[in-house]
Amino acid sequence: ATPTAVTVGVGRAAEFGILIKNGDTLENAGQIDVAAFDKTGTITEGKPEVDDVIAYGISEEELITLAASVEQNSNHPIAKAIVRKAEGLELLNTVDFENVTGKGIKAVIDGRTVLAGNKSLMESNDVEISDDILDTFNNLENQSKTIILLAVDEHVRGILSLSDKVKQNSKRTIEELHKMGVETYMLTGDNESTALSVAEEVGIDNVKAGILPENKLDIVKDIQSNGSKKVLFTGDGINDAPALTQADIGVAMGNGTDIAMESGDVVVMEGDLENVVAAVQFSKKVMRRIK
Ligand code: ADP
Ligand code: MG
Numbered sequence: 001a002t003p004t005a006v007t008v009g010v011g012r013a014a015e016f017g018i019l020i021k022n023g024d025t026l027e028n029a030g031q032i033d034v035a036a037f038d039k040t041g042t043i044t045e046g047k048p049e050v051d052d053v054i055a056y057g058i059s060e061e062e063l064i065t066l067a068a069s070v071e072q073n074s075n076h077p078i079a080k081a082i083v084r085k086a087e088g089l090e091l092l093n094t095v096d097f098e099n100v101t102g103k104g105i106k107a108v109i110d111g112r113t114v115l116a117g118n119k120s121l122m123e124s125n126d127v128e129i130s131d132d133i134l135d136t137f138n139n140l141e142n143q144s145k146t147i148i149l150l151a152v153d154e155h156v157r158g159i160l161s162l163s164d165k166v167k168q169n170s171k172r173t174i175e176e177l178h179k180m181g182v183e184t185y186m187l188t189g190d191n192e193s194t195a196l197s198v199a200e201e202v203g204i205d206n207v208k209a210g211i212l213p214e215n216k217l218d219i220v221k222d223i224q225s226n227g228s229k230k231v232l233f234t235g236d237g238i239n240d241a242p243a244l245t246q247a248d249i250g251v252a253m254g255n256g257t258d259i260a261m262e263s264g265d266v267v268v269m270e271g272d273l274e275n276v277v278a279a280v281q282f283s284k285k286v287m288r289r290i291k
Contacts, residue, residue: 009286017254017269018279025265029249030283031230034223035177035276036243038216038235039188039198040164042253042273046077046236048146048164050085054136055158063158065089067150070107070116073097078148079105081162082116100124101239102189102212104148115151118191120210127151133159144197146190169274170202176277178203185223187216187233187243213239220246234268234276236260251276 006023013020020026040046055063068086071079073094094107103124104117115125122129129137133156140147145161174184185206188195195209208219220243223231233247236256244250244263252264255271268275
């Protein structure tokens with residue numbers, strides 16, 4: 001492609017709120033075979049709300065207070081939702097805060113170790129989950145909610161469930177990509193039943209759930225080497241930076257974290273998912289004109 005045509009294309013895209021960092025990106029975007037998406041904040045709004053609050057051996061208020069006290073140290077969308085739920089309650093002081101990527105968080109309150117996170121966080125900290133609690137847990141998971149367990153000194157003290165709405169444009173975006181012959185994937189750290197239900201709602205073909213952030217990168221690599229496919233990955237979180245960098249085209253949602261925006265080749269302002277399709281269409285159009 002001629003440099004001028006590409007420059008003009010990049011400029012035109014910017015008018016639509018699509019920032020393309022270099023000309024090569026624009027040339028490649030029209031040739032992608034696979035579009036992979038992070039779930040939270042990309043396919044969904046990323047503004048979950050707490051639904052169920054189930055306490056074991058403590059009051060609901062104590063449960064919310066403990067959970068929000070540890071979560072106040074995190075800016076994960078789950079953490080923000082739990083802190084909002086605790087509005088009006090006095091939060092406790094935490095020390096030795098630790099963010100366990102893709103699993104949850106850990107902190108010490110009054111000498112007691114408090115964990116808030118998924119099953120895998122409980123397992124890696126030797127917290128046993130009784131059959132009774134497991135039943136409740138499984139039941140909520142089948143309603144496609146994100147479930148957070150809270151444990152104090154190795155005992156489960158509660159379950160919080162959260163649900164997150166799918167973005168208005170997600171379904172249309174996936175349909176448009178399919179029309180262009182692009183295969184779709186969802187890669188998420190969330191549990192499988194939630195992931196499958198969201199994927200079904202928007203029409204995504206392939207789902208990889210319960211994966212750690214570093215594995216998002218491996219999955220992108222796998223798809224690329226499998227039949228030498230060109231992969232576009234769209235994400236918004238701090239966790240997504242490695243996958244954004246690995247992808248042939250990394251698309252960062254403009255309402256995401258700074259690190260995601262730095263890692264992306266394309267930044268879509270205001271997080272409008274349909275701009276992912278627009279970026280691909282732009283590329284095709286510019287390339288057609290140049291040839
Ligand atoms: P996603 O791939 O949807 O962006 P993440 O990798 O950020 O998800 O998180 C994966 C899972 O780890 C969450 O669904 C949740 O179970 C757990 N988790 C992550 N951060 C937190 C947190 N601050 N508090 C509780 N659980 C968390
Ligand atoms: Mg995310």
